[in-house]
Amino acid sequence: MRPTLRLGSIAGIPVGVHWSVFLIMLLLGQGLATAVLPAGAPGGSAGAYWIVALAVTVLFLGSLLAHELSHAIVARHYGVSVRRITLWLLGGMAELESEPPHARADLFVALAGPLASLGAAAVFGAAAGGLYLTGIAPLAWVALAWLALVNAVLAVFNLLPGAPLDGGRVLRAALWWWRGDRAFAARTAARAGMVVSILMIAGGTLQVLWLADIGGLWLVLLGWFLLFAGQAEQADARLRTALSGVLVRDAMVPPPVAGYVSQRLDDFIAVAAAHRPADAYPVLDPDGRPAGLVTLFSLARLSPAQRTDKTLRDVRFPLDRLTVLAPDDPLEEAARRILSTRLPCLVMDQGTLIGLITPTDLNRTIDMRTLSEGRAPS
Numbered sequence: 334m335r336p337t338l339r340l341g342s343i344a345g346i347p348v349g350v351h352w353s354v355f356l357i358m359l360l361l362g363q364g365l366a367t368a369v370l371p372a373g374a375p376g377g378s379a380g381a382y383w384i385v386a387l388a389v390t391v392l393f394l395g396s397l398l399a400h401e402l403s404h405a406i407v408a409r410h411y412g413v414s415v416r417r418i419t420l421w422l423l424g425g426m427a428e429l430e431s432e433p434p435h436a437r438a439d440l441f442v443a444l445a446g447p448l449a450s451l452g453a454a455a456v457f458g459a460a461a462g463g464l465y466l467t468g469i470a471p472l473a474w475v476a477l478a479w480l481a482l483v484n485a486v487l488a489v490f491n492l493l494p495g496a497p498l499d500g501g502r503v504l505r506a507a508l509w510w511w512r513g514d515r516a517f518a519a520r521t522a523a524r525a526g527m528v529v530s531i532l533m534i535a536g537g538t539l540q541v542l543w544l545a546d547i548g549g550l551w552l553v554l555l556g557w558f559l560l561f562a563g564q565a566e567q568a569d570a571r572l573r574t575a576l577s578g579v580l581v582r583d584a585m586v587p588p589p590v591a592g593y594v595s596q597r598l599d600d601f602i603a604v605a606a607a608h609r610p611a612d613a614y615p616v617l618d619p620d621g622r623p624a625g626l627v628t629l630f631s632l633a634r635l636s637p638a639q640r641t642d643k644t645l646r647d648v649r650f651p652l653d654r655l656t657v658l659a660p661d662d663p664l665e666e667a668a669r670r671i672l673s674t675r676l677p678c679l680v681m682d683q684g685t686l687i688g689l690i691t692p693t694d695l696n697r698t699i700d701m702r703t704l705s706e707g708r709a710p711s
Contacts, residue, residue, distance in 0.1 A: 344405075346402070347418070350419065365476075365479070370476065400450050430666075436506045437506070437510070458485075461480075495522065496526040497559070519569070530563055533556030536549070537550065538553060571699075576665040584690055585689060585694065586690070586694055598635065598639070598643050601614075601627075602632065613691060624649065627649045628650070654674075655674075656676070658678050675692060677692075
């Protein structure tokens with residue numbers, strides 16, 4: 334879920350929003366302005382309801398950001414880098430570069446978000462209670478009470494025991510501490526998450542069909558998201574099990590024939606065709622330093638005229654778009670970057686290009702490790 338709009342950074346962590354946030358803002362604002370606020374504080378004007386609804390929606394997104402930021406800050410405390418935080422239709426997501434180093438860290442990172450939501454619920458609830466006791470600004474205390482309730486529900490929902498929910502992370506941390514096996518804990522939490530998601534889909538479907546309440550569609554949508562995310566968690570657990578102890582040098586392939594930035598495509602294609610076929614080819618600058626790479630896929634989709642007119646400089650993926658790895662990097666940690674970009678990665682040793690890793694190379698390594706150790710796929 335990549336951000337559509339970048340909002341800047343907080344504590345050095347990039348923050349962005351996906352376009353779907355604007356959809357949920359519209360839906361929330363409409364529901365608050367036309368139903369929730371008029372029912373709780375009747376007699377106001379439509380304009381006042383919409384202004385307060387907009388403010389409440391912004392505060393709600395702020396509380397979601399606080400939830401994810403809490404995960405990120407605690408993760409950084411334990412030495413885990415945070416790539417970014419993205420808010421989207423169904424909540425938010427703090428993307429961690431690696432896993433917490435031990436079960437205790439895993440537990441605290443998981444609990445940080447729900448505790449932040451409970452804290453927000455307490456603050457909003459106290460403010461709503463204070464305004465209610467004074468008997469003034471009924472519209473304001475209704476809005477604050479709604480924020481308190483929603484944040485409390487968010488905290489409780491996230492503690493359901495199934496990955497990728499925070500409760501699934503808590504379950505994983507507990508099993509990791511108990512068994513001392515992170516891979517087993519991750520697989521179990523992922524399976525629990527899939528059970529939770531199926532129950533949500535079933536419950537939402539019954540709500541729609543039995544009670545004729547279309548609000549159940551949100552539960553179905555959320556359940557489907559968690560089901561797919563649970564499958565991704567299982568795949569990630571399999572990947573980490575297969576790649577435990579493997580280094581980048583064990584999976585990389587030697588660089589095939591290289592081209593130069595000024596080389597015409599027709600000339601390079603003729604040279605490449607005479608050598609070992611490859612998914613990608615490095616592109617070097619005039620001094621022989623890596624300047625990017627070009628993929629066979631992108632070359633094959635150029636017209637004959639483009640192949641004649643263009644050079645490798647025009648069609649390469651520049652170095653700043655690529656992931657550069659060291660040969661002794663753990664492949665378990667590098668795999669996420671390889672799969673997230675879907676582009677080949679350069680392997681360099683003291684400034685010298687010594688190999689490439691593509692998603693195909695990564696999958697081959699996983700399959701060979703699984704076969705060599707006689708395991709059934711998880």
